[in-house]
Amino acid sequence: MAQFEEVSKQSSQHPKPAGLVLQYGTAGFRTNAKHLDHIMFRMGLLATLRSKKTKATIGVMVTASHNPEEDNGVKLIDPMGEMVTPAWEGYATQLANAEQGDLLTALKDIIEKESINMSQEANVFVGKDTRSSSASLSQAVLDGVLLNFDSFLNFFLHFSHHFYYGLVTTPQLHYMVCCQNTQGKYGEATIEGYYRKLCQAFIQLTKNASNCTDDQKHLSVDGANGIGALKVREMESHLRRELQISLFNDGSKGKLNHQCGADFVKVQQKPPTGININPGERCCSFDGDADRIVYYYTDSDGQFHLLDGDKIATLISTFLKELLTQAGLDLKIAVVQTAYANGSSTHYLEDTMKVIVRCTKTGVKHLHHAAQEFDIGVYFEANGHGTVLFSKVAEEKIQQLAEDPNMNDERKRAARLLQNTINVINQTVGDAISDMLLIEAILAIRGMTVQQWDAIYSDLPNRQLKVKVSDRRVIDTTDAERRAVSPAGLQEAIDTLVKKHRLARSFVRPSGTEDVVRVYAEAETQESADSLAHEVSLAVYRLAGGVGDEPKPLH
Numbered sequence: 001m002a003q004f005e006e007v008s009k010q011s012s013q014h015p016k017p018a019g020l021v022l023q024y025g026t027a028g029f030r031t032n033a034k035h036l037d038h039i040m041f042r043m044g045l046l047a048t049l050r051s052k053k054t055k056a057t058i059g060v061m062v063t064a065s066h067n068p069e070e071d072n073g074v075k076l077i078d079p080m081g082e083m084v085t086p087a088w089e090g091y092a093t094q095l096a097n098a099e100q101g102d103l104l105t106a107l108k109d110i111i112e113k114e115s116i117n118m119s120q121e122a123n124v125f126v127g128k129d130t131r132s133s134s135a136s137l138s139q140a141v142l143d144g145v146l147l148n149f150d151s152f153l154n155f156f157l158h159f160s161h162h163f164y165y166g167l168v169t170t171p172q173l174h175y176m177v178c179c180q181n182t183q184g185k186y187g188e189a190t191i192e193g194y195y196r197k198l199c200q201a202f203i204q205l206t207k208n209a210s211n212c213t214d215d216q217k218h219l220s221v222d223g224a225n226g227i228g229a230l231k232v233r234e235m236e237s238h239l240r241r242e243l244q245i246s247l248f249n250d251g252s253k254g255k256l257n258h259q260c261g262a263d264f265v266k267v268q269q270k271p272p273t274g275i276n277i278n279p280g281e282r283c284c285s286f287d288g289d290a291d292r293i294v295y296y297y298t299d300s301d302g303q304f305h306l307l308d309g310d311k312i313a314t315l316i317s318t319f320l321k322e323l324l325t326q327a328g329l330d331l332k333i334a335v336v337q338t339a340y341a342n343g344s345s346t347h348y349l350e351d352t353m354k355v356i357v358r359c360t361k362t363g364v365k366h367l368h369h370a371a372q373e374f375d376i377g378v379y380f381e382a383n384g385h386g387t388v389l390f391s392k393v394a395e396e397k398i399q400q401l402a403e404d405p406n407m408n409d410e411r412k413r414a415a416r417l418l419q420n421t422i423n424v425i426n427q428t429v430g431d432a433i434s435d436m437l438l439i440e441a442i443l444a445i446r447g448m449t450v451q452q453w454d455a456i457y458s459d460l461p462n463r464q465l466k467v468k469v470s471d472r473r474v475i476d477t478t479d480a481e482r483r484a485v486s487p488a489g490l491q492e493a494i495d496t497l498v499k500k501h502r503l504a505r506s507f508v509r510p511s512g513t514e515d516v517v518r519v520y521a522e523a524e525t526q527e528s529a530d531s532l533a534h535e536v537s538l539a540v541y542r543l544a545g546g547v548g549d550e551p552k553p554l555h
């Protein structure tokens with residue numbers, strides 16, 4: 001039939017390798033770039049359907065974040081700038097895995113299930129990171145978006161508009177999707193608009209910092225040789241030297257994420273290559289798509305100190321809590337973490353700060369969701385991915401107070417600080433650039449050094465390891481991934497091992513982005529954390545079908 005000829009003609013430009021099965025995981029599809037062309041084309045199609053369904057603009061971001069340069073990936077962004085809803089993750093997987101000849105049926109299936117009106121207009125925003133494969137892969141997405149559904153499906157008329165942003169950070173695309181769908185209420189849907197909003201708020205905030213020295217204003221940034229570096233350069237003039245950045249790993253020579261970037265620094269617990277660090281100087285690293293950030297410094301003994309997502313969440317929530325007190329506002333603030341949060345951070349937040357702490361499964365969508373339940377929800381993964389959410393009620397109360405002519409100066413000042421804090425934050429998703437500006441503003445306002453920030457609490461020594469098993473799905477977890485319910489005997493083995501160490505905690509879970517089981521352990525000393533992590537790795541290897549060599553001790 002003519003209709004099927006059309007299908008095969010158009011989609012055969014982006015053929016699916018027969019038998020290849022990929023899953024829409026924690027952060028979309030992610031694998032070696034050479035397996036992704038058909039996925040990109042099909043995600044272009046799916047984004048168009050999602051747009052018709054929601055009658056809103058949908059984002060498609062081509063990136064593999066902190067993965068090696070050879071990999072790539074894609075994720076969809078829903079109307080408010082949030083991750084795409086779970087049911088559509090399922091459709092994404094179905095569409096991705098339909099063999100070439102079944103693609104039409106798979107599409108029709110989604111259209112029927114979701115009762116999509118195909119005559120509805122579609123709008124899709126597409127962005128990409130700096131990977132060499134991103135150019136052709138984002139073109140494949142556009143081919144999918146622009147495909148004429150009329151001839152493709154012999155359905156109704158099809159209007160589809162797209163805007164190709166080209167090189168953007170992941171959070172910038174989330175931001176612009178939200179701006180577009182709120183008719184500019186969240187900001188202007190352009191990169192310039194993004195810089196303007198964030199930098200203006202940053203400058204307003206730092207006006208509250210008295211006697212800010214050049215040292216305080218200086219920050220070294222490791223751009224992971226990725227998109228974040230380009231965008232920091234682009235933004236710099238908007239900062240009017242209120243923040244003075246030395247940019248390293250800007251992509252001019254090094255390889256993306258190679259021995260640098262937020263993931264490297266967090267997991268290896270050491271500084272990236274390609275950066276000059278003087279003792280005591282504040283540094284930060286972005287990841288490959290600039291949605292994560294971690295801070296660090298080395299002390300005069302050459303000792304490395306990491307300030308990860310947990311320390312960031314603590315700094316931000318302390319700042320916000322103080323402002324709420326000064327403003328006399330009764331708003332409920334909570335911090336959302338995952339099982340990877342350092343035990344010391346959880347204790348500090350609950351026992352000293354007296355804030356509500358929630359623990360969710362790994363993956364930003366889970367944290368984001370939990371944070372939405374509070375007036376102010378601060379969420380961060382330990383690896384530095386996070387942001388702050390303000391409820392509508394919270395924003396309104398803050399605005400009212402800031403504009404109340406009868407209010408006393410102290411309360412008003414606090415409310416204005418809160419207002420600018422809201423504006424410097426990208427509430428759609430964790431954003432390295434926005435988080436950096438917020439952290440820098442807080443440190444400046446409080447006249448705080450990175451050492452003082454680090455000293456708020458001391459991390460428990462910890463270790464993360466990976467174990468290869470033949471099928472990681474044999475591990476099932478509960479209690480926000482803190483306990484394993486299968487395979488039989490694994491949790492009991494972990495419990496026994498944990499009891500042999502002081503102040504210890506350990507858990508295992510299958511990764512959602514790599515074909516490995518992740519092991520986490522923390523304990524009173526580094527030796528203890530390392531040996532516990534190794535012992536638990538062995539238990540995983542033995543009880544959950546380990547492949548290759550048995551895990552070796554770290555020392």
Ligand SMILES: CC(=O)N[C@H]1[C@@H](OP(=O)(O)O)O[C@H](CO)[C@@H](O)[C@@H]1O
Nearest residue numbers: 026027363364381383511512513514
């Ligand atoms: C321990 C860890 O850092 N896990 C990361 C990693 O997920 P895994 O499911 O652990 O592979 O990638 C996710 C996406 O970037 C991120 O959200 C998450 O925090």
Ligand SMILES: [Mg+2]
Nearest residue numbers: 065287289291
């Ligand atoms: Mg990332």
